C-alpha cells in the first residue's frame with residue numbers, strides 16, 4: 001500500500017471512530033487502562049456515573065464516591081467499590097484513600113462531585129453563611145482533600161492523573177462574549193475558580209514526580225444538575241446543543257490516554273454547541 005493510501009485509510013478510520021457514539025468508540029479502542037485504578041467522586045449519577053462506566057470499560061478498576069447511596073448500584077454495575085459520604089469530610093476522604101490505596105496504586109483521581117443552587121450578594125445573612133460551607137465544601141474543599149490525600153501516593157509511584165471538574169464560567173466558549181460571572185452563582189463560581197489554584201500549583205509541584213493535573217471546564221451537559229437548574233421546560237433549541245455525560249467522560253479518558261508526556265496545568269474547555277472533543281492544549285501546557 002502506498003504511503004498516501006495508508007494515510008488516507010488511517011484518517012478515515014480515525015474519523016469513523018469520532019463519528020461513533022462514545023460507548024461504541026471505547027469498545028473499539030480497547031482496554032487502554034488495564035491495570036490502572038481510579039477514584040471518581042460524585043458518581044451516583046450524571047457525569048460521574050458516566051465516567052465510572054467509560055473508565056471501567058477501558059479496563060480501569062473504579063472506586064466511586066458519593067453522598068447518595070445510589071452510588072452502590074453504579075459500583076455494582078462497574079464491578080467497583082463504593083463509598084458513601086461527603087467529600088468535604090476529611091475523615092471520610094482519609095478512609096476512602098487509605099482503604100483504596102491499601103489494595104494497590106491509585107493512578108487517577110477525578111474530582112467530579114459538585115452542586116449548585118442560586119446564591120448572590122443580596123441573600124440574607126444566615127443563608128449566606130450556610131451556603132458558603134456547603135457549596136465551597138462540595139465544589140472546592142472535597143477536591144482539595146482528595147488531591148492532598150492521593151498526591152503523596154501518586155508521587156511515590158512516579159505516575160498519576162488528577163482531573164478537577166470545573167465549568168465554562170471559568171473558560172467560556174470562544175467568541176461567546178460572555179462575562180465570566182453568572183449573576184446568581186457567586187459561591188459555585190468562586191469554588192470552581194479556586195480549583196484553578198489547586199490545578200496550576202499541583203501541576204508544577206507534582207510534574208517532576210510524573211503526576212499530571214488538569215481542569216475540565218465544561219459547559220451544558222444533560223444531567224440532573226442542569227435540568228434542576230433550568231426547571232421543567234428548558235428551551236429545546238438549547239437542549240439540542242447540550243453535551244452528553246458519556247461524551248464528556250470519553251474526552252476525560254482521552255486526556256488520561258495522552259500518557260506521561262501529556263499536558264498538565266491545562267484548562268480544557270468543552271462547550272455545548274461545539275464538538276465534544278479534546279482540544280489542543282493551551283500554550284505552555286505541554287510537557
Ligand SMILES: NC(=O)c1ccc[n+]([C@@H]2O[C@H](COP(=O)([O-])OP(=O)(O)OC[C@H]3O[C@@H](n4cnc5c(N)ncnc54)[C@H](O)[C@@H]3O)[C@@H](O)[C@H]2O)c1
Nearest residue numbers: 042044046047066067086087112113114138220221223225
Ligand atoms: N451538567 C452541567 O451542565 C455541568 C456544567 C459545568 C460543570 N458541571 C460540573 O460537573 C460535575 C458533575 O455534575 P453533574 O452535572 O453530573 O451533576 P449531578 O448533580 O448529576 O451529579 C453530581 C453528583 O455529585 C454528588 N455530590 C455533590 N456534592 C457532594 C458531596 N459534598 N459529597 C459527595 N457527593 C456529592 C451528588 O450527590 C451527585 O450524585 C459537577 O462538579 C458540576 O459542577 C456540570
